[in-house]
């Protein structure tokens with residue numbers, strides 16, 4: 328076996344192209360599916376375990392948006408990541424129960440419904456989430472969000488107007 332064949336074998340064992348004969352083959356093959364879209368409209372966003380209970384992660388979705396995925400009581404929830412106040416990254420906010428506070432000015436959302444508790448006429452889009460083959464997948468929108476932006480801050484600071 329020449330150097331070229333040995334390199335091919337090494338590459339196959341890393342990316343899982345060896346027909347599943349290696350102990351790590353199937354898991355590595357599945358990881359290469361991260362960021363891929365399934366035929367039924369889901370995107371593979373992360374391996375199970377990437378999001379800890381009571382925490383969130385943010386991922387690109389196949390609709391060119393970023394979604395925040397939360398794990399609460401063993402169940403995943405996904406909403407879009409753009410705060411309806413000034414587009415702050417909702418998925419990076421402090422979480423308490425089913426509520427997350429936008430890290431910018433503390434607008435608060437229920438990530439199980441997308442509803443904004445600070446401004447009840449604002450809401451985030453909600454997406455279907457499932458676990459398949461050890462990966463978290465985010466699918467089609469199940470509840471629309473509002474498009475309007477702006478409103479009062481909720482952190483005691485005043486909006487600066489020039």
Ligand code: FES
Nearest residue numbers: 410413415429432
């Ligand atoms: S951008 Fe989220 S509260 Fe201001």
